[in-house]
Amino acid sequence: MYSYVQKYDDGRVSYPFCLIWFCPEGCEPEVGMIYTGSKMNVVSMSGATKVFKIREKEMLTKDWLEEQIKSSR
Structure with missing residues (x-):
């Protein structure tokens, strides 16, 4: 579970509450x-x-999370 600070260009701020779950390849x-x-x-x-x-722990980066949050709006 992760609460992320999301700032918008118009000055608004939101705090999406994210569940990031890991299910490895090959399980x-x-x-x-x-x-x-x-x-x-x-x-x-x-x-x-x-x-x-996520399928690989290396996927979980700040850039990845920001991209996922932006694309799920």
Whole structure:
């Protein structure tokens, strides 16, 4: 879970509450399905407004997160 400060060109500020979940390439399909089902419960209970999935931990950078938030508006 991550709360991100998003500043807009017109001066507005928002704080999207993001769930960033990691499901590595090559994990067993059964594990992936259980994980995905649990993810939806976490989203529902937490009130996350953005949900992003990564497959490799190296993907998770500030630039990547900013791009994901911008493209999900």
